Amino acid sequence: MSSEVIHDAHGIPHIRADSLEELAFAQGHEMATARAGQLELERLRSEGRTAAHLGRAGLEWDRFSRRAGIDDLAQRGYDAVDDETRDFLVAFTDGINVAFRDRRWMPWTPLGVFLVQQLQFGAYPSKLWRHRVSTTLGPAGVRALSVEPPTVAGSNAYALAGDRTTTGLPLVAGDPHRVFEAPNVYLQTHLACPDFDVVGFCFPGVPGIQHFGHAGSVAWGLTNAMADYQDLYAEQLEVHDGRLVALGPDGWEPVEVREEFLDILDDEPEPVEIVVTERGPIVFESDALSLRTASWALGDLGFGALLPLLRSQTVADVESALEHWVEPVNNWVIADSAGVVRHRVAGRVPQRDLANRFGIVPASDGRHAWSGWVDDLPVVDPGNDGRVVTANERTTPAYDAISSHFAESWRADRIGTRLDAEESWSAERAIEPLTDVRQLGGDALLAAVAALTDLSPEAADLQRTLGSWDLAMAVDSAGAAAFNDVRERIVLAVSAHPALAGLTDATVYGDMYVPWLWLPGRVGQSLTKLLAHGEGIGIDLPALVRAAVEESATATPRAWGERHGFGPLTGLAQFGLDDDVVPVAGEPLPGDAECVAAMGWLPGTDTSVRGPVARYVWDLADRDHSRWAVPLGASGIPGDPHQVDQFEAWRDGTLLRVTTDWDTLRKEHS
Numbered sequence: 001m002s003s004e005v006i007h008d009a010h011g012i013p014h015i016r017a018d019s020l021e022e023l024a025f026a027q028g029h030e031m032a033t034a035r036a037g038q039l040e041l042e043r044l045r046s047e048g049r050t051a052a053h054l055g056r057a058g059l060e061w062d063r064f065s066r067r068a069g070i071d072d073l074a075q076r077g078y079d080a081v082d083d084e085t086r087d088f089l090v091a092f093t094d095g096i097n098v099a100f101r102d103r104r105w106m107p108w109t110p111l112g113v114f115l116v117q118q119l120q121f122g123a124y125p126s127k128l129w130r131h132r133v134s135t136t137l138g139p140a141g142v143r144a145l146s147v148e149p150p151t152v153a154g155s156n157a158y159a160l161a162g163d164r165t166t167t168g169l170p171l172v173a174g175d176p177h178r179v180f181e182a183p184n185v186y187l188q189t190h191l192a193c194p195d196f197d198v199v200g201f202c203f204p205g206v207p208g209i210q211h212f213g214h215a216g217s218v219a220w221g222l223t224n225a226m227a228d229y230q231d232l233y234a235e236q237l238e239v240h241d242g243r244l245v246a247l248g249p250d251g252w253e254p255v256e257v258r259e260e261f262l263d264i265l266d267d268e269p270e271p272v273e274i275v276v277t278e279r280g281p282i283v284f285e286s287d288a289l290s291l292r293t294a295s296w297a298l299g300d301l302g303f304g305a306l307l308p309l310l311r312s313q314t315v316a317d318v319e320s321a322l323e324h325w326v327e328p329v330n331n332w333v334i335a336d337s338a339g340v341v342r343h344r345v346a347g348r349v350p351q352r353d354l355a356n357r358f359g360i361v362p363a364s365d366g367r368h369a370w371s372g373w374v375d376d377l378p379v380v381d382p383g384n385d386g387r388v389v390t391a392n393e394r395t396t397p398a399y400d401a402i403s404s405h406f407a408e409s410w411r412a413d414r415i416g417t418r419l420d421a422e423e424s425w426s427a428e429r430a431i432e433p434l435t436d437v438r439q440l441g442g443d444a445l446l447a448a449v450a451a452l453t454d455l456s457p458e459a460a461d462l463q464r465t466l467g468s469w470d471l472a473m474a475v476d477s478a479g480a481a482a483f484n485d486v487r488e489r490i491v492l493a494v495s496a497h498p499a500l501a502g503l504t505d506a507t508v509y510g511d512m513y514v515p516w517l518w519l520p521g522r523v524g525q526s527l528t529k530l531l532a533h534g535e536g537i538g539i540d541l542p543a544l545v546r547a548a549v550e551e552s553a554t555a556t557p558r559a560w561g562e563r564h565g566f567g568p569l570t571g572l573a574q575f576g577l578d579d580d581v582v583p584v585a586g587e588p589l590p591g592d593a594e595c596v597a598a599m600g601w602l603p604g605t606d607t608s609v610r611g612p613v614a615r616y617v618w619d620l621a622d623r624d625h626s627r628w629a630v631p632l633g634a635s636g637i638p639g640d641p642h643q644v645d646q647f648e649a650w651r652d653g654t655l656l657r658v659t660t661d662w663d664t665l666r667k668e669h670s
Contacts, residue, residue, distance in 0.1 A: 028095025561588025
């Protein structure tokens, strides 16, 4: 095969080939070389076979993967793509298998790997939380406790029209937020063949460049649109004439039932029963809850968008490619060298009863059946301010067609304010608004502290400290340290309150759902709402605020940087297993969950496990003036020089310069 791979000064692969299939083969081979362990773990996740290598620690995931039919849906999605995309996938997996010297990867495995990364990125896990809150506390609880997905919001993206930049051509910038993983969930890459020349980020194990890319004359980025395209149905199952049936809208329906076995390292295999109803697979056996998703309903994972996206030259080309996109439903921010700038939502959102958005619904009630797809998805063009901004918020009323739960507008508003403070921006400085560390969600708490009277002298001093604080969540800020100490004491006190006793068990649906059901995390996310509505669920927030201030005043708060260290999770750590410590783990991180630099905050811990997993600036005037960085580095090999060499550039927002000129790359490589 005629191809070449050049690694730049940071180990980032630049891959060029004489044909599309040769390029796909080379990309697969390169990934398997640089990220072998990561690729294999993701393959095992998609097949539901982690326990065969990790022991019983992998059983919970494997049961879910088999019940949810991840590998089955991957095969359906592979069968649905066009012949050219199928050949692209075959060549890519051939490259992986040659590197591994074993045929482990099937042509549909990349679809399963993609689904593993996206399935729990939708709304259904938070519907479990909403259901628990509403059944435990009723409407007053829903008013007082946030029900927005805690693991989705945080991403930012914007585009500036040419009249807002120093070059006269658009800029696109962004930073997707997810759990910090080691190796990173996004891999920087540069792909070129006679059809296209694109630089950007891809998921390890998936060919092409998916979410963030620059094709020379057009560039794109995205945030999660917070759309609701996943439903949980309460199924009623019975045995009729020796066969399992489910009660649907039109009566009793046959279901698909089969038994599979899960291999376990150093143990006997265990059976798992797979049950699939007309709505979808039952993923919670004890409660007989079935999961219906857009991809399951369509048998399509949107991979028909991959090649058209790579071949795009204009905003219109990208929009055309996105007609194939299924999930996750995203806000796409797109700009081209002709000066066109657009923000559009792409993906498939079902039409159904509004109640489906708010929790678990009965499978037998026809009102909750899907009746079609939302056709008119939101589109936003730059106004007089010459920009589009998205930060998971409800950007316009048109968003009501896709969801009822969005992030607060704080981050989007702050980015807009920062951008509008200057007439024009360069690629070198365009990341600055996205590294902003101003605390945006603390107003209600600070107002509650300011309203306190008759405090002890020490508490009054603390009150004055918080009153004069500049709101910067900087690692060395005394105000940030004091704010966090008070905030954390309130969160932990509320979480221990008897009124919330029915919500303390975060493992009720299994350990896998703790991130969505962990009470201190949910209380921390809900402080503004609790301060306004806590009385309705029997919690005296003013008294807890007073107690927290008095207690904090006699303590010595640790610096915010000490309480907010970088906490990437290795693949083994995600299964609760011991693993080597990543070299930069524990390094202090600026920002906070409620900043534009949304570095997640976990009450009661010193670790941030969620934040921007990439940062980028795409320059439409000159691609090689673009900037990018990831939290760690290009290599997934411990001890490699490029394992963590981008950390400081990522954390500090200095970023690395993108190089795509092949002569320059060869010269640097030599």
